[in-house]
Amino acid sequence: MEDTTSLEQEKENKEQEEAEKPWERKIPSSSQDSEPASSDPWEVEQGREIGPPPKNSPPRSPQSKDSTYLDDLRTPASPSHSSPRELSFIPSVLALAKQNLAIPSPSDRTTNEIPEAGKLHPDLLEQPSDKKEPIQHHSSQPEGNTCQLPQQPKPLLQRMRNVSHNDKPKGQRFDVFQEEDSNSNYGLDQTEPGASEAAPSMLETAIRNAKAYLLKTSSRSGFNVYDHLSNVLTKILDERPEDAVDIIENISQDVKMEHFNKKLDTLQNENEMLPTYEIAEKQKVLFLHGHLEGADQELEEEIVENSLPNIMESAFYFEQAGIGLGTDETYRIFLAFKQLTDTHPIQRCRFWGKILGVEMNYIVAEVELREGEDEEEVEEEDMAEERDNGESETDEDEEDELPKSFYKAPPVIPKEESRTGANKYVYFVCNEPGRPWVKLPSVTPAQIVVARKIKKFFTGRLDAPIISYPPFPGNESNYLRAQIARISAGTHVSPLGFYQFNEEEGEEEEEPEGGRDSFEENPDFEGIQVTDLVESLSNWVHHVQHILPQGRCNWFNPVQKNEEEEEEDEGKEEEKGEESDYIEQEVGPLLLTPISEDTEIQTIPPWTTRLSSNLIPQYAIAVLRSNLWPGAYAFSNGKKFENFYIGWGHKYSVDNYTPPVPPPVHLEYSSGPEVTEMDDPSVEQEQAFKAAQEAAALASEENEETEEDEDEEDDYD
Amino acid sequence: MDAESLLLSLELASGSGQGLSPDRRASLLTSLTLVKRDYRYNRVLFWGRILGVVADYYIAQGLSENQLAPRKTLYSLNCVEWSLLPPATEEMAAQTAVVKGRFMGDPSHEYEHTELQRVNEGDKAFEEEVVVQIKEETRLVSVIDQIDKAVAIIPRGALFKTPFGPIHINRTFEGLPLSEAKKLSSYFHFREPVELRNKTLLEKASLDPSLDFMDSLEHDIPKGSWSVQMERGNALVVLRSLLWPGLTFYHTPNTKSYGYVYVGTGEKNIDLPFML
Numbered sequence: 001m002e003d004t005t006s007l008e009q010e011k012e013n014k015e016q017e018e019a020e021k022p023w024e025r026k027i028p029s030s031s032q033d034s035e036p037a038s039s040d041p042w043e044v045e046q047g048r049e050i051g052p053p054p055k056n057s058p059p060r061s062p063q064s065k066d067s068t069y070l071d072d073l074r075t076p077a078s079p080s081h082s083s084p085r086e087l088s089f090i091p092s093v094l095a096l097a098k099q100n101l102a103i104p105s106p107s108d109r110t111t112n113e114i115p116e117a118g119k120l121h122p123d124l125l126e127q128p129s130d131k132k133e134p135i136q137h138h139s140s141q142p143e144g145n146t147c148q149l150p151q152q153p154k155p156l157l158q159r160m161r162n163v164s165h166n167d168k169p170k171g172q173r174f175d176v177f178q179e180e181d182s183n184s185n186y187g188l189d190q191t192e193p194g195a196s197e198a199a200p201s202m203l204e205t206a207i208r209n210a211k212a213y214l215l216k217t218s219s220r221s222g223f224n225v226y227d228h229l230s231n232v233l234t235k236i237l238d239e240r241p242e243d244a245v246d247i248i249e250n251i252s253q254d255v256k257m258e259h260f261n262k263k264l265d266t267l268q269n270e271n272e273m274l275p276t277y278e279i280a281e282k283q284k285v286l287f288l289h290g291h292l293e294g295a296d297q298e299l300e301e302e303i304v305e306n307s308l309p310n311i312m313e314s315a316f317y318f319e320q321a322g323i324g325l326g327t328d329e330t331y332r333i334f335l336a337f338k339q340l341t342d343t344h345p346i347q348r349c350r351f352w353g354k355i356l357g358v359e360m361n362y363i364v365a366e367v368e369l370r371e372g373e374d375e376e377e378v379e380e381e382d383m384a385e386e387r388d389n390g391e392s393e394t395d396e397d398e399e400d401e402l403p404k405s406f407y408k409a410p411p412v413i414p415k416e417e418s419r420t421g422a423n424k425y426v427y428f429v430c431n432e433p434g435r436p437w438v439k440l441p442s443v444t445p446a447q448i449v450v451a452r453k454i455k456k457f458f459t460g461r462l463d464a465p466i467i468s469y470p471p472f473p474g475n476e477s478n479y480l481r482a483q484i485a486r487i488s489a490g491t492h493v494s495p496l497g498f499y500q501f502n503e504e505e506g507e508e509e510e511e512p513e514g515g516r517d518s519f520e521e522n523p524d525f526e527g528i529q530v531t532d533l534v535e536s537l538s539n540w541v542h543h544v545q546h547i548l549p550q551g552r553c554n555w556f557n558p559v560q561k562n563e564e565e566e567e568e569d570e571g572k573e574e575e576k577g578e579e580s581d582y583i584e585q586e587v588g589p590l591l592l593t594p595i596s597e598d599t600e601i602q603t604i605p606p607w608t609t610r611l612s613s614n615l616i617p618q619y620a621i622a623v624l625r626s627n628l629w630p631g632a633y634a635f636s637n638g639k640k641f642e643n644f645y646i647g648w649g650h651k652y653s654v655d656n657y658t659p660p661v662p663p664p665v666h667l668e669y670s671s672g673p674e675v676t677e678m679d680d681p682s683v684e685q686e687q688a689f690k691a692a693q694e695a696a697a698l699a700s701e702e703n704e705e706t707e708e709d710e711d712e713e714d715d716y717d
Numbered sequence: 718m719d720a721e722s723l724l725l726s727l728e729l730a731s732g733s734g735q736g737l738s739p740d741r742r743a744s745l746l747t748s749l750t751l752v753k754r755d756y757r758y759n760r761v762l763f764w765g766r767i768l769g770v771v772a773d774y775y776i777a778q779g780l781s782e783n784q785l786a787p788r789k790t791l792y793s794l795n796c797v798e799w800s801l802l803p804p805a806t807e808e809m810a811a812q813t814a815v816v817k818g819r820f821m822g823d824p825s826h827e828y829e830h831t832e833l834q835r836v837n838e839g840d841k842a843f844e845e846e847v848v849v850q851i852k853e854e855t856r857l858v859s860v861i862d863q864i865d866k867a868v869a870i871i872p873r874g875a876l877f878k879t880p881f882g883p884i885h886i887n888r889t890f891e892g893l894p895l896s897e898a899k900k901l902s903s904y905f906h907f908r909e910p911v912e913l914r915n916k917t918l919l920e921k922a923s924l925d926p927s928l929d930f931m932d933s934l935e936h937d938i939p940k941g942s943w944s945v946q947m948e949r950g951n952a953l954v955v956l957r958s959l960l961w962p963g964l965t966f967y968h969t970p971n972t973k974s975y976g977y978v979y980v981g982t983g984e985k986n987i988d989l990p991f992m993l
Contacts, residue, residue: 324736326732328728358944603818608770613738
């Protein structure tokens with residue numbers, strides 16, 4: 001910038017000098033004319049006014065005059081003597097203004113014009129920053145040619161006014177001045193001419209004082225007004241923002257901030273950017289992954305083709321319905337899935353959805369592992385049982401001392417085997433594509449039962465505790481798993497006929513009870529018209545088993561093991577629990593039941609169907625939105641279908657959540673002689689009692705034999 | 718989100734999973750341009766979508782030059798024809814507070830609410846059941862107003878107060894620095910300040926009157942009703958309201974792009990205290 005300006009500056013200087021000639025010729029004359037006007041009182045006043053810059057805000061009138069001046073300058077109709085000036089004036093002034101600001105101490109020759117430039121450019125740029133005019137004007141003067149100094153302030157102003165009235169004869173100029181000055185209230189020459197001899201030195205000192213004041217360094221920040229203003233103006237002229245005056249405060253602030261930024265950069269930048277690079281680095285691995293394994297790609301493909309779902313394709317369909325993550329994010333997830341299928345023995349997997357958390361989100365993959373790959377589950381179950389046992393053991397230790405609780409925990413309902421019921425699939429989650437996939441533990445019925453009673457936000461940390469009432473058995477990973485199971489059971493639907501029960505395979509014990517739980521794709525499925533799918537909910541069926549109130553998909557009869565615990569069991573079952581004393585078997589809707597049979601949520605239908613586009617219905621797809629689990633969607637184009645969930649992982653209810661009431665308080669011990677408080681017996685009573693006891697002892701001795709006889713008789717009955 | 722930068726904004730807000738289908742996007746871009754012309758708005762915001770059982774409401778808002786002046790709200794069911802909604806009143810809010818459940822998607826749908834009203838007849842006072850009809854349009858107006866007041870937010874510095882009072886877009890706003898973007902105190906409620914007046918002089922001392930003229934999110938009740946997340950490896954900050962689930966605010970630090978969109982059922986999460 002400075003180079004160009006210096007080049008320009010040279011050029012402009014020449015022009016300026018040329019253009020200046022008429023001025024110079026004129027200046028002496030006018031200044032001489034007005035010599036008496038530049039008197040001591042004026043200087044003093046001016047100095048005072050400049051002194052505190054904020055006060056020195058002249059009224060609006062000069063501005064308007066300046067603008068008329070500008071107009072005049074631009075109109076070619078102005079008289080001949082101003083026209084040569086006019087041509088070179090505007091550009092030169094601008095250039096000089098720049099130059100002046102960029103280089104605070106320019107050479108002698110140019111400084112003479114600088115005040116002018118400083119004065120004029122704001123007008124040219126249409127920014128009436130009144131404050132700056134006088135400051136620029138005066139402060140730069142002392143550096144100028146001292147010979148002209150005494151004359152300068154005045155002539156400048158005069159010229160300003162002159163030009164606006166330059167159609168008037170030259171001879172009248174002085175008069176014009178007098179009039180104008182008195183009108184314009186510019187604070188320059190209300191005073192009458194005084195002693196002209198002392199003027200130069202006084203003016204000079206006043207100017208020096210003013211500049212010295214402006215250059216005074218702030219004790220707090222170390223800046224001064226002079227430099228700051230020149231920086232601000234440089235910035236404005238460099239950047240040329242629109243309507244700069246509207247944002248001059250901010251520019252001023254920015255200029256100040258720049259001083260600080262440099263210092264902070266070294267302190268802050270490193271830390272701030274670290275996570276950005278970290279995740280970028282991790283995701284880079286995803287993108288590189290394909291290339292690294294180029295060698296055994298053929299081998300890989302066989303597996304990959306089976307297991308890796310075409311997420312982009314389903315994302316495309318969901319996008320038609322206005323659902324889904326951005327293309328970019330989806331692709332990253334896609335890559336993350338590739339990583340998952342490459343690193344784990346996976347038979348089949350599916351993008352289940354995304355669960356939003358308070359701190360982080362979960363991306364959930366539904367996975368079917370290859371045969372024989374699922375173990376390690378047993379340990380967890382044992383842990384849970386041990387915990388329960390532990391509690392009862394501690395009770396037994398203190399048995400002899402304290403009264404024993406009659407409460408017996410309801411029997412623990414065993415969790416379902418992997419690959420059946422709620423544990424049919426294994427779920428992997430990760431917070432962000434590129435981060436490690438974590439396998440969720442399989443779900444226990446108790447977790448599902450409690451999850452139904454609580455409503456908590458996910459945090460995004462799998463090990464976060466769930467603090468709730470009733471207490472949740474496990475941490476967030478378990479809760480997440482339970483919610484996933486519930487959402488899947490409630491919202492995974494497919495078009496009617498897509499799946500069929502497989503005939504040959506059937507588990508004998510289960511079939512009569514919970515309905516068949518295995519199905520296969522129907523090879524003969526011919527697709528359903530999209531309009532039919534939209535119009536009738538009976539064309540959609542659930543293909544995930546309903547979870548019974550017990551927390552299992554296949555009913556487990558707790559009575560088989562220990563029959564005494566029958567009575568306690570009622571409390572355990574809620575929600576549709578049609579439990580009599582005999583524990584009736586819980587029955588849910590069978591697998592592949594049409595969703596038209598789903599229950600309503602207080603007059604709100606459980607599903608909303610929509611055609612993805614009304615504008616072009618012939619290529620639209622059917623979209624199903626669950627109202628029970630907001631965020632659960634399904635689409636079908638007649639042949640293909642997919643389910644997807646994105647949301648907070650909570651069930652919808654019309655009424656607000658009410659935490660369950662605590663169970664009823666146990667009854668007090670029945671009041672009897674052992675636990676009732678009585679008055680201490682008086683001495684007479686004690687003696688009477690003693691006497692009565694002795695009498696009774698005597699009597700009992702006699703009676704004993706007869707009682708025993710009776711007992712024996714009873715036994716023999 | 719600004720209607721003009723709709724496509725970019727939707728991409729940035731897509732992390733919550735609720736976007737717009739291509740045909741909706743296209744029709745919005747077209748129709749909102751016309752809305753801006755016909756209603757002579759300075760700026761048109763695509764406000765969001767309220768999911769109804771039968772149909773969805775698409776909401777747009779028109780802003781005048783003064784950004785905090787009352788906003789005009791329009792709704793549309795097909796993203797093409799827009800109708801102006803009346804301004805919300807307190808009476809409406811009180812009236813619709815009794816309505817529960819989902820929106821239907823039909824502005825003329827009437828909710829019935831049975832109310833017990835005390836009737837005084839001479840000395841006797843008895844209660845009578847009165848069925849109140851509440852139009853869904855009224856509820857829509859009221860809910861939009863509530864959401865605007867509770868969770869419409871902007872980053873600090875995006876707007877500034879001119880010395881004459883009106884609030885304008887800050888042209889020199891260059892986005893929040895990364896360190897600020899994670900703090901709730903860098904975000905303001907996009908509404909007339911309510912809490913600011915209750916602050917003590919000591920608290921106000923550090924505020925910049927031209928920037929800090931609105932309430933910050935810092936003291937929102939209940940505490941923790943916002944989820945602040947950095948997405949795409951700190952390249953995007955996303956705020957989600959837990960009080961009005963469905964409201965997503967996004968901001969790319971160090972750039973001018975910011976905005977919010979609401980896609981949800983139009984129901985407040987009154988269970989929030991239990992869920993944190």
